[in-house]
Amino acid sequence: MNILFIHQNFPGQFKHLAPALLARGYKVAALTSEKNQQKTPIQTYRYPMPVAEPDPRQARLGTTFTAMTDRAHRVALAAAQMRDTLGYVPDVIFGHCGWGETLFLREVWPQARLLVYAEFFYATEGLDVGFDPEFSKLTLPVRMSVTARQAHLALSMVQADAALSPTEWQADSFPPEFRSKITITHDGIDTDALCPDPHAQYRLPNGRMLHAGDEVLTYVARNIEPYRGSHIFMRALPDVLDARPEAQVVILGSDGASYSSGPEQGSWRDVFVNEVRDRLDMSRVHFLGRVPYRDFVTLMQISRAHAYLTVPFVLSWSMLEAMSLGALVVASRTGPVEEVITDGENGCLVDFFDVEGWSDALIYALERPERFQPLRARARRTIIDNHDLHRICLPRQIRFVEQAG
Numbered sequence: 001m002n003i004l005f006i007h008q009n010f011p012g013q014f015k016h017l018a019p020a021l022l023a024r025g026y027k028v029a030a031l032t033s034e035k036n037q038q039k040t041p042i043q044t045y046r047y048p049m050p051v052a053e054p055d056p057r058q059a060r061l062g063t064t065f066t067a068m069t070d071r072a073h074r075v076a077l078a079a080a081q082m083r084d085t086l087g088y089v090p091d092v093i094f095g096h097c098g099w100g101e102t103l104f105l106r107e108v109w110p111q112a113r114l115l116v117y118a119e120f121f122y123a124t125e126g127l128d129v130g131f132d133p134e135f136s137k138l139t140l141p142v143r144m145s146v147t148a149r150q151a152h153l154a155l156s157m158v159q160a161d162a163a164l165s166p167t168e169w170q171a172d173s174f175p176p177e178f179r180s181k182i183t184i185t186h187d188g189i190d191t192d193a194l195c196p197d198p199h200a201q202y203r204l205p206n207g208r209m210l211h212a213g214d215e216v217l218t219y220v221a222r223n224i225e226p227y228r229g230s231h232i233f234m235r236a237l238p239d240v241l242d243a244r245p246e247a248q249v250v251i252l253g254s255d256g257a258s259y260s261s262g263p264e265q266g267s268w269r270d271v272f273v274n275e276v277r278d279r280l281d282m283s284r285v286h287f288l289g290r291v292p293y294r295d296f297v298t299l300m301q302i303s304r305a306h307a308y309l310t311v312p313f314v315l316s317w318s319m320l321e322a323m324s325l326g327a328l329v330v331a332s333r334t335g336p337v338e339e340v341i342t343d344g345e346n347g348c349l350v351d352f353f354d355v356e357g358w359s360d361a362l363i364y365a366l367e368r369p370e371r372f373q374p375l376r377a378r379a380r381r382t383i384i385d386n387h388d389l390h391r392i393c394l395p396r397q398i399r400f401v402e403q404a405g
Contacts, residue, residue, distance in 0.1 A: 001091045002026075003028050003029070003092045003093075003401065004028075004029050004031060004093050005018055005042070006095030007095065008036065008049075008099050010030045012096060019040075020397075022041065022042065028043070029044070030042045031045045032045075032047070033047060034048050047077070049071065065151045068100025068151075072102070072103035075104070079108040083108060083109065091112060094116070095115075095117070096116070097153055098119055100152040102114060106159055113161050113404065116162075116163045116164075118163040118181075119165070120170055121150065121178075122153070124147065127313070129142065131312055132353075157178040157181065161181075162400070163181045163183070164184075164185055165182050166187055167340075169339045185397055186320075187317070188390075188393030190324075190389045191388050196376075200212045201298075205286070205288070214302065214304070215248065216248050216250060217240065217247055217304065218300065218303040218305070219306070219308075220252040220296065220306070220308070221316075222258045223253055223255065224254070226268065228316070229310060229311070230253070230268060231271075231275075232332075234275065234276055235355045237276065239363070241284060247366055249285045251285065252291055253287075255267035255268075255289075296318070296321075297321075300325040301326065304328065305362055307331075308329055308331040312334050312335045314336070315340070320340065323380060324383040324387075326380050327379070329348070329379060330358075330362060333352065341379075341382075346381075347375060
């Protein structure tokens, strides 16, 4: 069986699946953007993706669909070249529907089975947009823009023979008309590699050494921004540090914006820090930016309390990885989190907007670590039982491709 993966940043969510299928004897290839230069063991082809200037004649609400169909057009031309010059014909195509790459592939390879990774479907009710009115207001123009962004996702799902979503909550973001096509299987967490280490230690840039058991509060996001509750966390910090004079706070995340537009000036980090700077002991708050993955792992092994906040959006791998590493996760009581964490059982939940509640929960977690040891153990057990890469998720992913394909 010939299997072709399509992902603008391959391997992406197929990091483990593609090599596993190759190891089972299938012929596996990938088609990705020329801008993606990641090295993988998979035979990789690339489609051109030059910078396109927006057409001033284009309707504003159509900008997303135009961008996605433009990418789909480039993917289809590259696919046709693979077919015509190399004689390449896949039996199964598996692509992420988020960037429109699969839209025209049926016109190139009409006999191939088409599978899509269904990560998230935009909507004007109950999800990310409008959840936090401080940064996202549901005006009529915003509603129209969000609805317009559904077009390429809906068309991708119409064409797909089957789809895969990582969580029930994310699958349920898709309209009922598509839900029957979706199988639920997470990308997987390597619980053998990501396990607690009572001897973990980490040297901060200022030379201070942190050890497992120290009073360390951690926060992780790809970027410091409202989608991941950075503003709520920063507003909770002054009371936490006042109550816990020995606590050290380690924050991982860049100054860009992954899911939301940036502020008018500077970065969201600047905005949120400046809001509380006069009440915060900055000598105990360590912004490390984006660090090597090994550093993240070590810091989760050290963390006494790990704060994770998110609006109703895609669940971060980092939260599940922190649980596998034995961290006590104090998380926002939002849909994607509640699918995994039960308050008082395998973690702690706090209302996303309750700044005082966040301060209290984090203070308590830092103050009484021994009380939360059973929660740490159950958190790791949750990931082992439901999200383990090698024993649960990867076998299910392979079965999905073999059966759906």
